[in-house]
Amino acid sequence: VxxxxxxxxxxxxxxxxELETETSGPERPPEKPRKHDSGAADLERVxxxxxxxxxxxxxxxxxxxxxxxxxxxxxxxxxxxxxxLAKVTIKKEDLELIMTEMEISRAAAERSLREHMGNVVEAxxxxxx
Numbered sequence: 001v002x003x004x005x006x007x008x009x010x011x012x013x014x015x016x017x018e019l020e021t022e023t024s025g026p027e028r029p030p031e032k033p034r035k036h037d038s039g040a041a042d043l044e045r046v047x048x049x050x051x052x053x054x055x056x057x058x059x060x061x062x063x064x065x066x067x068x069x070x071x072x073x074x075x076x077x078x079x080x081x082x083x084x085l086a087k088v089t090i091k092k093e094d095l096e097l098i099m100t101e102m103e104i105s106r107a108a109a110e111r112s113l114r115e116h117m118g119n120v121v122e123a124x125x126x127x128x129x
Contacts, residue, residue, distance in 0.1 A: 085114040094120040102127050 090113045097120060098109040104127070116122040 085111075088114045088118055090114060090118045091120075094118070094123075098123055098127070 090110065094113060095106070095109055098104070098113060099106055101124065102109065109123075112123040112127055113120065116126060
């Protein structure tokens, strides 16, 4: 009987042949343990692989939760920064000056002014660099 390595590859015919060899004479028994050992080795490889996959998936879950925590912290920090920037008072004429001089949108000009605490000179310097 010739067996192919691997679990789940045996067909019904293979099973019947193995049963016949077990009952046929005393010259066959040494072959039986060898087949059994290779099956155990195959099973060992499969269980090792399955355990590796479980470890990898738990590592992945841990990594994903760390990334999720970091993203939520970054999001909160960003929201806090936006609230602080919204509190900064800016002059309308400074805003219009930056918009016309730098040829940028109102939102970009306002953002730059707010980031530089309403200081039009610093905002212009930052935009030119």
